Amino acid sequence: MVERTGNPEHGDYSVTLPLKLAKVLRRAPVQIANELAPLIELDESFAAISVAAPGFINLRLKPVWLQAQVEPIAAAGPEWGRSELGKGMRTQVEYVSSNPTGPLLFSHGRGAVVGDVVARILEASGYSVQREYYLNDMGRQIRLLGESILARMRGESPPEGGYSGDYVTEIADEAKRQGVAADANLLADFGIKAVMAGITRDLDRLRIRHDNWFSESSLYQGLSEETLQALRAKGRVAEKDGAVWFVTGSDKDEVLIRRDGYPTYFASDIFYHRDKLEKRGFERVVDVWGADHQGQVGRLKQALEVLGMDPSRLLVLLVQLVSVKRGGEVVRMSRRAGVGISLEEMLDEVGPDAVRYFFLLRSADAHMEFDVDLAKRQSNDNPVYYAQYAHARLANVLSFGSAASGEPVYSRLDSEWELELIRVMVRWPDIVREAADALEPHRLAFYTDELAAAIHRFYKNCRIVSDDAALTAARLQLARAAKTTLTNAFGLMGVTAPDRM
RNA sequence: GCCCCCGUAGCUCAGUGGACCAGAGCGGUUGCCUUCUAAGCAAUAGGUCGCAGGUUCGAAUCCUGCCGGGGGCGCCA
Incomplete structure (x- = not known):
């Protein structure tokens, strides 16, 4: 309205x-x-x-109202834009959750950044957030990892469907050095630890952390049988062809336990989400998944509903695929295709700020093309530097004017550039709220760009430190308020706010 | 065949719970550094908002049908 x-x-x-x-x-x-x-x-x-x-x-x-906002914003500092709208709602955000069978690819980075910033936005909006990484530490893929390392130690080729990257060789060499027995199970454990060490190192460089690593195997200590029983009691479990099936009610049932005795990912997903929603009692759960998992959403929600949970408590964010443009050539990334650029490589090449900012410049449900050449350019065509430069300029002028004394007269902030900057600033709390409601982190990046533009125009057109003491004091406060807003926006995006560039 | 996402300027993308000349960045052209950082500012060119219908006072936005790109529909993850 x-x-x-x-x-x-x-x-x-x-x-x-x-x-x-x-x-x-x-x-x-x-x-x-x-x-x-x-x-x-x-x-x-x-x-x-x-x-x-x-x-x-x-x-x-009214201009006078706008002018009156400057001092409170500057004074609010890190609190400016935060709210208690979430009322402490217990919320979990699960992201990355890449299998511990190989290093993170650049495309994983997108989901990592989206999940991380969603968590930051929700925290800033008064939700009580737990950040979780779901660790698939059991099943066929893990067995294959162990067998692949073993094969490498023996100089054999990896098993059918196994892993063959350089990291497997490195892990095998390290296992030998440490005298790990040539046993597939032991090597699988060793391999998981080694791979996870690499994953957490990459995430750390991207400034992404988790509060909890949830082990898939821990689901099979009681909860799984109980959940299967519950499904059985609802008449939704059938056995045929040596496997255990979930009866969907439509023409296509889904396998829960395979003929070889391994549970499917679908089964684990049901157990896992029941654990989140019932056992651990999160009121709301946000899962950040790759778009290639879209097909799982419907059946998982159906199973949860059968088990008596309100499926709307689970929000699945599907992050679309990324392709990388480098030197005019486009490399499409796909988990399945196995071709990919590692996250580590991109962090080395363009750095965490550009990686994060560029990911946030696209809505999660849009396919994106990551222009490596643009992202690493240290110049004005790079949107990251454009925004960071606005911060550096403010920091510089505040330092330059730090000796100025005088009582600010805010009514002097009456030019179109000053009023426009204030108009942009006062929207900040709305931006955070809207981003939290929609779970759309990209709104922050677009806002930041707009704010930076208003700052640059203000800086260009309004001489901040001058002989006019009252005006200087007012403009310095405006600069402080703008810097506060920009710093807080960068904070939610996990991008650094440099004082010098 | 069915499901999901996308189709808007040369390129990459916002806007899509209706209404205010259709926006940004990059790329093109052109101006602006005696004065707090020119990694900046300003001006300018460039678009049948995939196509066709429909609803409405009004549609890039909502509905239907097509077309094109991507992803999914496995006892793979």
């Missing part, structure tokens, strides 16, 4: 209620608007109210 206007000429906010009422009341929207407008009680923040065709009521903020 109340929306922000897209065009400054229409004020700051607009009310579209008359347009919506028009149909119900069967009257012209302009007429309704004209009657409604005088009834709106304006507090001192708004200067003007006007009716515009075909029936908008537009509201304009």
